Amino acid sequence: MDVTDPHPSRTARTLRLVAAVACLPYLSLKTAWIAGGTVGIPAGSELLEKRGTMAAVNSLTVLMDAAVIVLAFALTRPWGRRIPAWLVALPLWVATGLLAPIVVGFPLQAVIGLFGGDGAGADDGEPFLDEWVFTVVYTGFGVQALALGWLFALYVRDRWGHLLRGRLAGLPPSPSAPAQRVLAAQAAVIALLVAGLHLSWALGSTAGLSGHLIGQRSANLRVNEAIQVAFALAAASGVVLLAHRPRPRTRLATAVALGWTGGAALAAWSGWMLLASLVTENPVRGDRQPTQPMNLAYAGGMITGLLVLAVGATLLAERAAAVSAGGPRPAGRAASAGGAGPRPPAVPASPTGPARGPVPAGPPPRGRG
Numbered sequence: 001m002d003v004t005d006p007h008p009s010r011t012a013r014t015l016r017l018v019a020a021v022a023c024l025p026y027l028s029l030k031t032a033w034i035a036g037g038t039v040g041i042p043a044g045s046e047l048l049e050k051r052g053t054m055a056a057v058n059s060l061t062v063l064m065d066a067a068v069i070v071l072a073f074a075l076t077r078p079w080g081r082r083i084p085a086w087l088v089a090l091p092l093w094v095a096t097g098l099l100a101p102i103v104v105g106f107p108l109q110a111v112i113g114l115f116g117g118d119g120a121g122a123d124d125g126e127p128f129l130d131e132w133v134f135t136v137v138y139t140g141f142g143v144q145a146l147a148l149g150w151l152f153a154l155y156v157r158d159r160w161g162h163l164l165r166g167r168l169a170g171l172p173p174s175p176s177a178p179a180q181r182v183l184a185a186q187a188a189v190i191a192l193l194v195a196g197l198h199l200s201w202a203l204g205s206t207a208g209l210s211g212h213l214i215g216q217r218s219a220n221l222r223v224n225e226a227i228q229v230a231f232a233l234a235a236a237s238g239v240v241l242l243a244h245r246p247r248p249r250t251r252l253a254t255a256v257a258l259g260w261t262g263g264a265a266l267a268a269w270s271g272w273m274l275l276a277s278l279v280t281e282n283p284v285r286g287d288r289q290p291t292q293p294m295n296l297a298y299a300g301g302m303i304t305g306l307l308v309l310a311v312g313a314t315l316l317a318e319r320a321a322a323v324s325a326g327g328p329r330p331a332g333r334a335a336s337a338g339g340a341g342p343r344p345p346a347v348p349a350s351p352t353g354p355a356r357g358p359v360p361a362g363p364p365p366r367g368r369g
Contacts, residue, residue, distance in 0.1 A: 008076040012154065015147045019072040022143035023065050025136050030058045030065070040133040047128070064098075067091060068144050075151040081159060092152055093260065093309065097268025099145035100261055105227050106138045112219050163319050164256060168241065169248035174318055177243070180311050184243030187263075187307035188236040194266065194300040195232035197293060202226040208293030228269070228297075232304070234262030239308045242315055256316075259308045267305020270298040 008016070032039050033047075034055050041047050047054055071091060074080035080088065156164070174180065200207065202225035206214045213221060238259025241250055277290045290298070 012076040012151065015151050016072045016076050019144055019147035019151070020069045022140045022147065023068050025140045026065050027062060029133065029137070030062045034058050034062070040130045042128075042130060045128050065144075068095065068148060071095065072148060072151060075148075075155045080155070085160075088155075092148075093264045094268050095148060096261060097264030097266070097305070098272065099141055099148070100265045101224075101227055101231070101269055102138055102141045103145045104230075105223055106142055108223050109220050112223065160316075160320075162323065163316055164253040166252055167248065168245045168250050168252055168255060171245070171252065171315075171319070172322060174315065176314055176318065180243040180314060183307050183311050184239040187239045187304050187311070190300045190307070191232045191236035191239075191262075191266070191304040194297050194304060195229045195236075197297045197300075198225045198228040198232065202229060208291055210288060210291050210294065212288045228266070228301075231262045231265035232301070234258045235266055235304055235308050236262070238262055239311050243311055256312060259312050263305040263308030263312075265305075266301035267309070270301030270305070274298050274302075 029040060033041070036051075038048070071088075074083060074088060197208070201209060202222050204222070235258070238255050238257070238261075241247060241255035242259060273290070274295070277295075
């Protein structure tokens with residue numbers, strides 16, 4: 001089977017189908033809400049207060065979830081190998097950032113609910129969405145994440161695996177190494193500051209939290225804050241390993257995975273929480289608005305993610321250029337998603353809060369961000 005083979009493997013076809021089907025419950029709910037339906041929305045919910053704004057946000061999130069289906073096909077069809085690297089990597093970076101906190105957080109919150117703690121949809125007693133909506137939506141997000149992540153791993157192995165082989169010690173000198181080290185140091189410092197804020201909230205501090213979250217102080221809130229700490233540390237570790245190489249025997253793929261996942265989670269969720277705060281702004285409910293420390297945490301998360309992305313993209317672009325200039329790449333493994341055989345190297349974009357937003361667009365399972 002060569003790279004033009006139009007028939008993906010059985011595994012790839014199955015994963016593609018699973019990813020698409022997992023999108024259907026969320027897309028159905030959002031379509032119903034856009035059309036004016038209220039299924040799953042209890043009377044008195046704040047979601048009913050701004051019909052026009054919520055219709056616009058729901059339309060955006062429908063497009064975001066529909067993009068998962070498009071990506072699943074791009075990762076398993078021959079035309080997906082011809083798409084420019086950045087056009088594949090960037091949407092998947094955002095998808096990683098939105099879905100990774102759910103994969104980690106929702107099961108933890110479900111366990112907390114089983115032992116009598118706050119359930120995945122628990123709040124402070126005020127109506128928002130029916131409990132079953134959170135279960136259906138977040139389960140779907142989790143399945144999407146696992147299926148899409150598996151497909152992406154196969155795609156990366158087949159298209160860019162030759163760029164990720166080896167250890168950090170084997171990387172050639174980089175002409176942009178000084179700039180990469182500066183950016184990496186900045187990213188690590190900001191990530192640690194962001195981690196410190198989230199850690200204080202995870203440990204129970206209420207300094208800098210909004211009035212609504214101070215009143216809530218749920219186990220889910222602490223879980224979400226702890227998750228943000230973990231992703232911030234992953235981003236800092238990955239970018240420092242890539243640029244400064246303090247542990248030269250670390251595999252390049254490991255460092256890239258840390259930076260990719262941690263940086264994406266920080267940037268995507270911080271950006272989503274900032275957007276959610278604008279959409280839900282309400283003078284009557286001012287206690288729900290992010291405080292300055294919360295906004296600083298969100299801004300720091302976005303800056304960290306973008307810096308990590310810049311370092312990783314630069315390093316891998318240089319590596320791709322070096323491989324291309326040095327002749328054909330080493331023989332790769334057989335393609336699992338859409339074909340096999342040698343392919344010319346492409347220049348990839350770097351692989352490298354959360355309070356709930358107004359609608360469950362991919363938010364970490366309940367709480368804040």
